Amino acid sequence: MIKNLIILGGGTAGWMAAAAFSQIFRHDSLNIRLIESDEIGTIGVGESTIPAIRDFNRLLGIDEQEFIRETRATLKLAIKFTDWGRIGQEYFHPFGHSGRDINAVDFHHHWVSLRDDNDIAEFSRFSVAAEAAEQGRFSLPSQNNDFWSSTYSYAFHFDAGLYAQYLRKYAEARGVERIEGKYLSADRNSNSGDIVRLNLTSGAQFEADFFIDATGFRALLLNDVLKSPYENWKEWLKCDSAIAIPCGTRKSFKAFTHASAHSAGWRWRIPLQHRVGNGSVYSSEYISKEDALHDLLANLEAEPLAEPRYLSFVPGMRQEQWKNNCVGIGLSAGFLEPLESTSIYLIQYGIQKLIEYFPVSKDFSLAQKEFNLQLTKEFVRIRDFIIMHYAENQRDDSQFWQDCRNMSLPDGLAYRQAIFRGAGLVDPKQYGLYASVCLGQNVIPEFYDARVDVIPPPERKKILKKIKQEQEVFISRFPLLVDWLRSVGAAVDD
Ligand SMILES: Cc1cc2nc3c(=O)[nH]c(=O)nc-3n(C[C@H](O)[C@H](O)[C@H](O)COP(=O)(O)OP(=O)(O)OC[C@H]3O[C@@H](n4cnc5c(N)ncnc54)[C@H](O)[C@@H]3O)c2cc1C
Numbered sequence: 001m002i003k004n005l006i007i008l009g010g011g012t013a014g015w016m017a018a019a020a021f022s023q024i025f026r027h028d029s030l031n032i033r034l035i036e037s038d039e040i041g042t043i044g045v046g047e048s049t050i051p052a053i054r055d056f057n058r059l060l061g062i063d064e065q066e067f068i069r070e071t072r073a074t075l076k077l078a079i080k081f082t083d084w085g086r087i088g089q090e091y092f093h094p095f096g097h098s099g100r101d102i103n104a105v106d107f108h109h110h111w112v113s114l115r116d117d118n119d120i121a122e123f124s125r126f127s128v129a130a131e132a133a134e135q136g137r138f139s140l141p142s143q144n145n146d147f148w149s150s151t152y153s154y155a156f157h158f159d160a161g162l163y164a165q166y167l168r169k170y171a172e173a174r175g176v177e178r179i180e181g182k183y184l185s186a187d188r189n190s191n192s193g194d195i196v197r198l199n200l201t202s203g204a205q206f207e208a209d210f211f212i213d214a215t216g217f218r219a220l221l222l223n224d225v226l227k228s229p230y231e232n233w234k235e236w237l238k239c240d241s242a243i244a245i246p247c248g249t250r251k252s253f254k255a256f257t258h259a260s261a262h263s264a265g266w267r268w269r270i271p272l273q274h275r276v277g278n279g280s281v282y283s284s285e286y287i288s289k290e291d292a293l294h295d296l297l298a299n300l301e302a303e304p305l306a307e308p309r310y311l312s313f314v315p316g317m318r319q320e321q322w323k324n325n326c327v328g329i330g331l332s333a334g335f336l337e338p339l340e341s342t343s344i345y346l347i348q349y350g351i352q353k354l355i356e357y358f359p360v361s362k363d364f365s366l367a368q369k370e371f372n373l374q375l376t377k378e379f380v381r382i383r384d385f386i387i388m389h390y391a392e393n394q395r396d397d398s399q400f401w402q403d404c405r406n407m408s409l410p411d412g413l414a415y416r417q418a419i420f421r422g423a424g425l426v427d428p429k430q431y432g433l434y435a436s437v438c439l440g441q442n443v444i445p446e447f448y449d450a451r452v453d454v455i456p457p458p459e460r461k462k463i464l465k466k467i468k469q470e471q472e473v474f475i476s477r478f479p480l481l482v483d484w485l486r487s488v489g490a491a492v493d494d
Contacts, residue, residue: 002209002359003031006198008183008221009214010036012046012160013330013347015167016056017212020351022174023060025358033206034171035179035198043216043331044309045244046160047277048076048257048270048341051095051153056348060170065488070166071158072273072491075255075481077133078124079340083261084441086394091122091440092130092256093340096141096152098436099126099467102455108435109424109449114461121468123439128152128471130436133256137478138485148474155341157257157270157277179206183215186225194325194362195225209362211326212354217313219332226323230316230334236387236407237315238283238400239265239337243293244309246275248302253482253492259339262295263287263398268338273485273492275305281338284312286400313337317379322368327354334379339389342382349378384413385433392417392441423447 005021007014018034025032057067067073078094085091099107107126114120124130129152132138142149172178181200189196197207213221222228234240249271258269265282280296287295293308317334321327328334329350335343353374357367391409395401409417416434419425424445426434455463478484485492 001361004208005030005032005210005212006206006208007032007034007212007214008036008198009212009216009330009332010034010164010168010178011042011214011216011330012164012344013216013332014212014214015164015171016344016347017214017329017351017354018171018176019060019167019174020056020355022171022176024355026174028175032171032175033177033179033208035181035183035200035206037182038180039182042160042164043311044160045242045277045279045311045338046344047272048157048268048338049155050341050345051155052345052348053155062170067166068156068485069489069491071156071162073156073158074253074271074273074485074490074492075138076155076157076257077129077138077152077255078127078257080133080256080258081261081389081437081440082258083395084259084266084389084393086442087397089440089442091436092124092127092133093433093436093440094124094127094129094133094152095154096127096129098123098130099464100147100151102460102463103451105449105451106424106426106435108426108439109452110460110464111439112424112445112448113452114457114464115444117461120461120464124436126464126468126471127436128475129154131471132475132478133254135475135478136252136254136481137475138255138481139478146474148471154255157272159272159274179204183220186221188225192324193226195221209325210359213326213328213332214330216331217335219318219328221326222318222321222323222328222332226326228318228320228323228328230314230318232314233316233336233383234314236390236410237337237383238285238390238404239281240312240314241284241289241292242279242281242311242313242338243289243296244277244279244311245296245300245307246277246305247300248305249274249276250301253480253485255481257341260299261393261395264292264400266339267296267299273490276301279338283400286398317376317383319376320372321350321375322354322371325362327371329354333375336379336383336386339386340382342386346378346382350375380410380412384410384416385430385437387413388417389437389441392438392443394442417443420445424449
C-alpha cells in the first residue's frame with residue numbers, strides 16, 4: 001500500500017502539491033513530507049495566472065480575500081498584446097466571451113461580416129473582461145445576475161514567494177512535515193527500478209513509497225535518476241531565455257498582464273500591490289542578453305528594485321512525467337514559455353490528475369499510462385496555442401518574426417488555423433481563446449457563417465452597436481480596481 005509520499009522541492013509546484021494532497025488525503029491516510037533547500041531557493045518568477053487558479057483555491061477552501069492580502073495579489077481579467085500582429089496594433093485575450101450569440105450564431109461571425117466598418121469596435125473590445133481591464137475597473141462576475149455578469153472570469157497576479165509561503169502555512173497546518181536539506185542522491189530497488197530512499201548532503205535519509213519531483217528545471221529525480229527523456233520543442237518555440245526585474249508602480253492599476261512584442265520575443269508587465277514584475281522573454285539566437293536587457297530597462301516605468309535575474313530554459317516536455325514511482329510536477333515535468341501564463345495551470349492540472357489516479361497499491365501501470373497520456377495532450381494543446389501567437393504575425397522588422405511566420409506548424413495547429421482561416425470555425429472548447437487571438441493578429445476568415453446574412457447589414461450593425469452600448473453601461477457600474485482592492489484590505493496606493 002502507498003502510505004508515504006515525499007515531495008522534493010518547495011517552489012510553487014512543491015507547495016501546491018503539498019497543499020492539495022494534504023487537503024484531499026486527510027485523516028492520516030497519507031504521510032506527506034516535503035524536502036526543500038532554502039540555500040538553493042526557488043526560481044522566483046511565475047506571477048501571472050489564468051482563471052483555473054480559482055478552482056485550485058476552491059479545492060483548498062481558501063478565502064479569496066485573505067489570499068489577495070497575503071500574496072499581495074491584484075486581479076487579472078485579460079492579457080493585453082501589443083505589437084504582435086503588426087507593430088502599433090493592440091488586442092486583448094480576455095477571460096470570457098466577446099459579444100453575444102445572435103440568432104444562435106457565434107458572435108465572431110457577425111463581427112467578421114462588419115469588420116471593415118470603422119464604426120465597429122475591435123473584436124476583443126466587445127468583451128466585458130477586456131473593456132473593464134483597460135478601464136481599470138473590476139467587479140466580481142456572477143452566474144445569477146444579468147447576462148453580462150456571467151460572460152467573464154478572472155485570475156490573479158501574485159507574489160510567487162508569498163504564494164509559496166502561504167501554501168506552506170496551509171500544508172503544515174494539515175500535517176505536512178517540511179524538511180530543510182539538500183538532496184544528494186537516490187537509492188533504487190534493483191528489480192523494479194523504483195526509488196526507495198533519498199539521501200541528503202547532511203547524511204539524513206528518507207524513505208517513501210511514492211515521490212513527487214518538484215525540483216524545477218533541475219528535475220533531480222525524473223531526469224538524473226530515472227532518465228525520463230525530454231522532448232525539445234525549440235523548433236516552434238524559439239524563445240529560450242528570460243530576464244526578470246521588478247520595479248515600483250507608477251501607472252494606475254489595471255487588471256491585465258501586458259505582453260509587448262519586441263524584435264526577438266516579448267516583454268511582460270505584471271502589476272502587484274507592492275511592485276511591478278517585468279521581464280523579457282527572448283531567443284538567444286536572435287538577440288544578445290545585453291540588447292535584451294537594454295530593451296527591458298528602456299521600457300521600465302520606474303526605478304528597478306533589484307538586479308536583473310537571468311534565466312534560460314529549453315521549451316518542451318518530459319516524455320514520461322510519471323516514471324516508476326515518481327511524478328514530475330512543475331518545471332521538472334516541462335516548460336513551454338511564459339506567454340499566456342499557463343505553467344502554474346499545468347502544475348494544477350498535473351496535481352489534479354495525480355490525485356484522481358493516485359494509486360492505492362504499487363501496481364499502478366494503467367494509472368501511470370493514462371496520466372502520461374492526459375498530461376501530454378494538455379501540454380501539446382497549450383504548446384500549439386502559444387505557437388500560434390508567433391506564427392500568425394505580419395511583422396517585417398526582424399529575422400525572428402519572419403522565421404516565426406515561415407516555420408512549419410505541428411499538424412494539429414495547421415489544421416486549426418486552416419479551418420479558422422477558411423470558415424471561422426473554432427473548437428468549441430477553445431472558443432474564447434482562439435477567436436480573440438486569431439482576430440487580434442489579423443487572421444480573418446475568408447467566409448463567415450451563412451446565417452449571418454439573414455439579418456441585413458444595417459440592422460446587424462445596429463445590433464452590434466447596441467451590444468457594445470449595453471456593455472459600456474454595465475461596466476460603468478464597476479468600481480475602480482484600486483478601490484475594489486482596497487475594499488478587500490489590499491495595501492495599494494494609487
Ligand atoms: C521567465 C519565466 C517566467 C514565468 N512566468 C510565469 C507566469 O507568469 N505564470 C505561470 O503560470 N508560470 C510562469 N513561469 C513558470 C513558473 O515560474 C513555474 O511553473 C513555477 O514557479 C513552479 O516552479 P517549480 O516549483 O517547478 O520550480 P522552482 O521554483 O525552481 O522550485 C524548485 C524547488 O526545488 C528545490 N531544490 C532544487 N534542488 C534541490 C536540492 N538539491 N535539494 C533540495 N531541494 C532542491 C528548490 O530549493 C526549490 O524549492 C515562468 C517561468 C519562467 C522561466
